Amino acid sequence: MNATADQKKASPLSEPWYTFPVTIRRAYAEAPNVMTYDFEFDHHADARQYAFAPGQFNMLYVPGAGEAAISIAERTNQDRFLKHTIRTVGIVTRAIAKGGVGMSLGLRGPFGTRWPVDSFSDGSVKRDVILVAGGIGLAPLRSLLLFLIEHREKVGSVSLLIGARSPEDVVYESELHGWRENGVEIHVTVDRPDQNWRGHVGVVTLLLGRIAIPRPQSTFVLTCGPEVMMRYVAKSAINSKIPTENVWLALERNMNCAIGLCGHCQLGPKFICKDGPVFRYDQVRDLLGVQDF
Amino acid sequence: MSSSTLEEPCLIEKCELDRLIERLKCEGFIVVGPYVEDSAIQYREIQSMRDLPRGYRDTQEPGEYRVAKLLKKNYFEFNLGPHSWKQFLFPPKLTVNSCTKKNESWEFISKVDSQPKFAFLGVRACELAAIQVQDRVFMEGPYVDPVYQARRESTFIVAVNCTVAASTCFCTSMGTGPKCKSTFDLALTELDCGFVVEVGTARGRSMISDLTTRELDPEHARDSQLLQQRAVDQITKRLDTSEILNLLMGNLDHPHWDEVAKRCLSCTNCTMVCPTCFCSSVTDVSNLSGDEIERQRQWDSCFNVDFSYTTSGTVRDDIRSRYRQWLTHKLASWHDQFASSGCVGCGRCITWCPVGIDLTVEVAAIRNTPSSNRTLPVIQPSCKAECAFPKDSKA
Numbered sequence: 241m242n243a244t245a246d247q248k249k250a251s252p253l254s255e256p257w258y259t260f261p262v263t264i265r266r267a268y269a270e271a272p273n274v275m276t277y278d279f280e281f282d283h284h285a286d287a288r289q290y291a292f293a294p295g296q297f298n299m300l301y302v303p304g305a306g307e308a309a310i311s312i313a314e315r316t317n318q319d320r321f322l323k324h325t326i327r328t329v330g331i332v333t334r335a336i337a338k339g340g341v342g343m344s345l346g347l348r349g350p351f352g353t354r355w356p357v358d359s360f361s362d363g364s365v366k367r368d369v370i371l372v373a374g375g376i377g378l379a380p381l382r383s384l385l386l387f388l389i390e391h392r393e394k395v396g397s398v399s400l401l402i403g404a405r406s407p408e409d410v411v412y413e414s415e416l417h418g419w420r421e422n423g424v425e426i427h428v429t430v431d432r433p434d435q436n437w438r439g440h441v442g443v444v445t446l447l448l449g450r451i452a453i454p455r456p457q458s459t460f461v462l463t464c465g466p467e468v469m470m471r472y473v474a475k476s477a478i479n480s481k482i483p484t485e486n487v488w489l490a491l492e493r494n495m496n497c498a499i500g501l502c503g504h505c506q507l508g509p510k511f512i513c514k515d516g517p518v519f520r521y522d523q524v525r526d527l528l529g530v531q532d533f
Numbered sequence: 534m535s536s537s538t539l540e541e542p543c544l545i546e547k548c549e550l551d552r553l554i555e556r557l558k559c560e561g562f563i564v565v566g567p568y569v570e571d572s573a574i575q576y577r578e579i580q581s582m583r584d585l586p587r588g589y590r591d592t593q594e595p596g597e598y599r600v601a602k603l604l605k606k607n608y609f610e611f612n613l614g615p616h617s618w619k620q621f622l623f624p625p626k627l628t629v630n631s632c633t634k635k636n637e638s639w640e641f642i643s644k645v646d647s648q649p650k651f652a653f654l655g656v657r658a659c660e661l662a663a664i665q666v667q668d669r670v671f672m673e674g675p676y677v678d679p680v681y682q683a684r685r686e687s688t689f690i691v692a693v694n695c696t697v698a699a700s701t702c703f704c705t706s707m708g709t710g711p712k713c714k715s716t717f718d719l720a721l722t723e724l725d726c727g728f729v730v731e732v733g734t735a736r737g738r739s740m741i742s743d744l745t746t747r748e749l750d751p752e753h754a755r756d757s758q759l760l761q762q763r764a765v766d767q768i769t770k771r772l773d774t775s776e777i778l779n780l781l782m783g784n785l786d787h788p789h790w791d792e793v794a795k796r797c798l799s800c801t802n803c804t805m806v807c808p809t810c811f812c813s814s815v816t817d818v819s820n821l822s823g824d825e826i827e828r829q830r831q832w833d834s835c836f837n838v839d840f841s842y843t844t845s846g847t848v849r850d851d852i853r854s855r856y857r858q859w860l861t862h863k864l865a866s867w868h869d870q871f872a873s874s875g876c877v878g879c880g881r882c883i884t885w886c887p888v889g890i891d892l893t894v895e896v897a898a899i900r901n902t903p904s905s906n907r908t909l910p911v912i913q914p915s916c917k918a919e920c921a922f923p924k925d926s927k928a
């Protein structure tokens with residue numbers, strides 16, 4: 241009985257404000273204003289009970305500054321570290337950037353829905369998977385990409401289309417080569433090329449029009465980035481005869497509770513924190529079009 | 534809680550209510566009831582029947598509220614004030630967590646362990662419905678609010694059937710009142726000679742076990758019926774809820790939203806007095822050295838401009854979109870989320886709106902001039918995205 245009570249207490253489900261203490265162990269510069277951090281659980285017991293699925297997010301908490309929703313990019317080092325890629329935009333993310341390695345902070349999670357990883361293969365059929373990322377939107381797709389690499393033989397082709405403002409804004413650039421070696425077809429496009437840029441120029445939706453989609457009925461498109469970008473990606477995918485129900489996206493809105501109880505992240509009938517952030521496109525298509533909703 | 538009464542109603546003399554209050558206090562309940570304060574009937578801790586608004590009557594109109602003392606000496610011949618019971622179950626301000634910095638590391642301590650035990654005296658039918666609505670929000674989804682749950686599960690409810698109605702009441706349209714049908718431990722109907730007592734739960738029965746009760750004779754039963762019918766007859770406000778989900782979601786671009794926006798002050802009053810609104814924000818309150826921090830949850834409102842934003846800025850930066858958010862959530866998308874309306878017809882938002890905006894009138898205006906240039910298909914609750922960790926996946 242006592243064990244259950246303890247577990248109940250320690251579970252983010254029974255105690256929504258339960259916060260794990262964590263410490264930043266490593267920090268890597270990704271792009272201007274974007275850093276990737278390795279967070280280590282201060283207590284092994286917390287690390288043991290923590291489990292996430294690709295697409296989910298954590299609430300990172302800087303005491304005194306507040307919380308921010310940040311996607312889980314990866315779990316590494318025998319599950320000791322959680323990797324998060326964070327763009328400095330406001331109060332919390334600035335405090336994290338300032339704190340850097342050694343900083344002590346809090347973490348609640350994991351929260352939200354996952355990418356539909358179970359749909360990519362069912363016995364005989366291996367689906368082709370196309371990931372489309374805009375800027376920092378690659379972070380929530382990263383855990384999915386790593387999952388696909390890990391289960392590479394269970395899915396069809398895997399493509400990653402990345403759009404960034406300029407070449408230096410491409411995150412995880414040093415890892416692209418390794419991902420290619422693992423059988424991922426990667427294309428990068430930038431809005432503003434520099435002198436050394438040899439890749440594509442223009443918006444990422446154009447790339448989607450350019451790559452071969454031999455079996456649209458068996459292809460999934462999963463996207464994360466600015467909302468307008470995702471809407472164009474979805475339209476373009478559907479134009480290429482990919483079924484609407486195979487198009488998925490991850491939405492963003494400020495979050496406070498992360499569990500559907502505070503109202504902040506509401507979008508019509510949805511709470512992005514609890515019903516999302518990952519949605520099947522047709523579940524939110526009509527909501528995205530409404531101005532100021 | 535039971536959905537019907539356990540046994541035949543009985544009659545108690547009025548003074549017996551004091552014995553019930555005493556009994557509840559002895560059992561460790563904080564008894565909360567109506568009390569006249571700042572020219573309004575509010576809810577707060579009471580000690581005895583002497584604290585009740587005996588002889589008071591409220592009059593309500595859009596944007597207007599008055600209480601006055603009448604010659605009659607009834608204890609419950611009024612309707613609703615600005616308070617609702619949500620402030621006890623879902624407190625306006627609550628410390629949920631505290632953080633202490635020790636040796637450069639933060640420790641997080643939960644503050645939600647022990648919660649007070651309340652007995653509510655004088656809960657009206659629409660308020661019972663509001664409690665049921667918040668039960669669905671806070672206890673019946675994939676995540677449970679432990680504070681709400683602890684308080685709710687220990688609360689003892691003494692309901693009161695309305696015998697009068699305010700001009701702002703429309704519980705009959707929402708199917709929530711004025712008769713109390715479920716969710717109570719005891720329900721009272723006040724006659725001139727005493728209270729008719731209905732028992733809703735075994736706990737309710739045991740709580741009146743040492744009161745002097747009498748069998749209800751047919752005359753009392755008839756009086757009780759007549760008084761409750763009087764309340765029904767006094768309700769004049771109507772809200773036509775037929776197809777309301779499609780009506781509102783299909784008219785998100787209706788020009789009437791602009792018209793309301795010209796009057797609405799975005800003051801948040803309607804959301805504060807609403808017994809079902811549940812928006813909140815947790816913020817940090819720090820000591821001077823910054824190494825002791827309390828995380829405080831406070832009621833928030835979708836009428837605040839910074840309530841919802843993305844990296845590209847505020848989501849609803851005009852009053853039109855904020856009023857539309859409130860109304861469409863309350864009356865339409867609430868159905869998708871919680872399989873009921875978010876409105877119980879108590880009329881508080883009408884009374885306490887400083888400019889007297891009346892949601893029943895606004896809905897009727899949209900209904901009378903539909904401008905369906907956008908039709909949102911109704912999203913069925915069944916297509917909810919899968920929840921990665923449903924209620925009990927973590928043993």
Ligand SMILES: Cc1cc2nc3c(=O)[nH]c(=O)nc-3n(C[C@H](O)[C@H](O)[C@H](O)COP(=O)(O)OP(=O)(O)OC[C@H]3O[C@@H](n4cnc5c(N)ncnc54)[C@H](O)[C@@H]3O)c2cc1C
Nearest residue numbers: 308309310311326327330331332333379493517839842847
């Ligand atoms: C599910 C999910 C996953 C996410 N994953 C990541 C991720 O992996 N990496 C990442 O970098 N980001 C991610 N984000 C975005 C991140 O949560 C936000 O950028 C968050 O706001 C950052 O918190 P902050 O305190 O630093 O910024 P804030 O102080 O909240 O400011 C963020 C932005 O909002 C504006 N803003 C702030 N307050 C207001 C207001 N009151 N009204 C209007 N505008 C305001 C600011 O000007 C700024 O542009 C994710 C968001 C969600 C919902």
Ligand code: SF4
Nearest residue numbers: 797798800801803886
């Ligand atoms: S409807 Fe009335 S009460 Fe509500 S925000 Fe507008 S002015 Fe305030």
Ligand code: FES
Nearest residue numbers: 496498502503513
């Ligand atoms: S963040 Fe609180 S409801 Fe979504």
